[in-house]
Amino acid sequence: MAISKEPNDTQFQKTLALHDWYFGADDWDYPLGGIQMLGKSDAEQIHGQAPRWAGAVAPDMPFEVLAHHAVDFWLCGEDLPLADNRVTVESDGRIRLALDETNNIEGMKRLRHKLQGMLGHLGMHEHRLLSRSIYLHKGMPIGATAHQAGTVRFGTDPATSALDVNCKAHDLDNLYVVDTSFFPSIGAVNPSLTAIANALRVGDHLLARLG
Incomplete structure (x- = not known):
């Protein structure tokens, strides 16, 4: 103040x-x-x-x-x-x-x-x-704490991440995580819009994958 x-x-x-x-x-x-x-x-x-x-x-x-x-x-x-x-x-x-x-x-x-x-x-x-x-x-x-994030982070290496870049679990073919758990780290702004944008991106990926 x-x-x-x-x-x-x-x-x-x-x-x-x-x-x-x-x-x-x-x-x-x-x-x-x-x-x-x-x-x-x-x-x-x-x-x-x-x-x-x-x-x-x-x-x-x-x-x-x-x-x-x-x-x-x-x-x-x-x-x-x-x-x-x-x-x-x-x-x-x-x-x-x-x-x-x-x-x-x-x-x-x-x-x-x-x-x-x-x-x-x-x-x-x-x-x-x-x-x-x-x-x-x-x-x-x-x-x-108000903006929990990062507990199921995404990435390209299964040794350092739980999800791939499309938020699919490395070890399971039918599990996707699209809440803020996928964040590699939490930013200095509210995360809701980022989570929504990513969910839409993953949704498009699923539509393409399902044909």
Whole structure:
């Protein structure tokens, strides 16, 4: 959440996304991710997490004033592929999730730096980008996962993928998977349209195959 020098009277501000550095930047060859506007913070939301930091960060701005000047952003980095991140089934039937949550942290740091570098040009207080509550853009834990993907990834090599490039199981001739499980990795944008487009592509393949 950034604090604008001018009041922000919008009621629904999730109308803008910025992907200038999605595929990298002039100082970084790897994906940084995307920046979206987020639903508007209000005084109650800020107050709910304020005791730990409000006095130090904005002693001259009551919660209502902070909320009236708040401009909210969502930063999302691409979850780069990592072979050791996987879901497996143990011998006793238990499901095991192996996850390294530190993958691509450097890209996220650089994306945040890009945003912070723009705040002054956007009419914000450059020293007031708050980050210590769930409403003010702290890192989301694994429990907040919303876009699960990649558990039955596709590819050309059966040793590193479960599906072929048409989303058919390498080992079964009549099994296709067309939800977001086929993703090799999850991007920094919502996956629904990509999943729909791929399902239509696989549907055309099946029609051609069935004659």
